Amino acid sequence: MSQTATSPRKGRKYDQVLQGARDVFMAHGFEGASVDDIAKAAGVSKATLYSYFPDKRLLFMEVARHGCAHQADTAQDFCSASCDPQTVLRAAGHHILSVVLSEFGVKMFRICVAEADRFPDLGRWFYESGPLTIRAQLRDYLAMAVAQNQLQIDDLSLAADQFAELCRADMFLRLLFNIDAEISQAEREKVINGAIDIFLTRYGV
Template sequence: MGAAAQPIRKGRKYDQVLDGARHVFMRDGFEGASVDDIAREAGVSKATLYSYFPDKRLLFMEVAKCECFRQASEAAELITCSLRPREVLMIAATRMIAFVLSDFGMRVFRICVAESDRFPDLGREFYESGPALARAHVVDYLRDAVARGELVIDDLQLAADQFAELCKADLFARVIFGVGGPVTEADRQRIATGAVEMFLARYGVTG
């Protein structure tokens, strides 16, 4: 596939192509996924695949955007006003850590960094439909929690960004640089709990 970035054409087999590509990318990763495998999994010809996505990176990023949108929406549905901030933040932290450390999340990060000079729109579009959406959900929750008197926050956007960074502490650098051995479930719980505790120590209601 060529490297030229161009608008994505949507047609009746668009979702079919995305579903097949998502399965193959999740199974084989970006480098291991072949056009032949994606077309076969999607049940379309290579010509049809090329007509929608002339570049494999464009296809991967579209799958990544849809996946992030799905995960952000699912996380938002789990958050209800009946849950206390500690419970909500643990749900959010667990979701964030799972995605950031996944092979899929790592691939997305590396591609965005590697292609940022040639195709800056890829990273921007992914951010707006993925991380920015998740950030907006967190901000909305924090705003409501402040209104209910459960948290005390002046800068909601900054607080949301701080929480996201707390969820990446230690583990993200270990995975991205391939050091420190495999990440265990205990590692994930340690970081999630630490992120929530530190966030509440700063913004929680005392007394």
Template sequence: MNQQASVLRTGRKFDQVLEGAREVFLADGFEGASVDNIAKAAGVSKATLYSYFPDKRVLFMEVVRSACVQQADASLELAPGTRRPREVLRAAAERVHGVLLGGFSLQLFRIFVAEADRFPELGPMFYESGPMTLHGEIQAYMEAAAARGELKIEDADLAAAQFIELCKADIFLRFLFKIDTEFTEAERERVISGAIDTFMARFGA
């Protein structure tokens, strides 16, 4: 990343630029976002924007970097040994839904898919800070629960991936392709309960 952007990553104006850029990039994508619109959304002049970021690509990378830091900081923190598996799995499922249906992560996902050829480094950055972190937390819980005899799991890595996919059943693709833009509590509960029941039928001790 441009050294100037790294050095000047502080201050109210800098935060305004990032927030405005994030808003425009999420709405218009990289190619559709204009520097004029970013400056307007940020409430700064183009000269101020360019003093932080000499070009749009550098600004886009900084928006992605900050979004990935935000994702990585949102730890699931599944407390081992304090709750029954169904309670822990419910907390994990609700977090998966929060990530999938919260809007921000999905918007980033769409941008990364669209810009995969232009920014090949973005996909791994997003995956490692979000989906991989969530997967790792669920996997660590499953390994600990299996060691305590609460679950019967030999491959916790695969089991964690399978549980996350169960949590996506029916609703994720509908949301991704904008067939539905929101889901009722009953619709989400149907998927979460089904995911937990299916998982426990296979892995319950």
């Protein structure tokens, strides 16, 4: 498949096919997901499935794009908020963790890493459709805060990455490696508070 994926055609069973594919991909990964299983989960025939998505990679990327777009859209709330940096960073931190620590985020990361050698485009498209979008929105907010003399940052992209990594701490790895089944809200709050303190100590005016 070329690097520029063909947009799938939309129809009355599009959402049905997409949900069935998401369930199967999340349960079995990319390689383990068969077209037969996806068609069965979606409640459609293989012919109908192929009429929407002639390529399993295209179907996987549409599942990833759809999930990431939904998550990235919610990030606009904290990026456009006319609040002080601490308030916006707290909202950003909660959003980042809601994406990174979600079942979708963890399982999609595993799939992309597992398939990185054979299908390098999968990881790139997933990154561009989700994590990179959120990073860009956070960077835009930081630029606005700098312009308003609320923060002092020379490298906005680096600062956005640093804040995201501070929010993740070791929680993502613990879920990724099945050390923990879930992360409590109390721990998320503690980590976000620490991330904000460190970030504003470095970049606060």
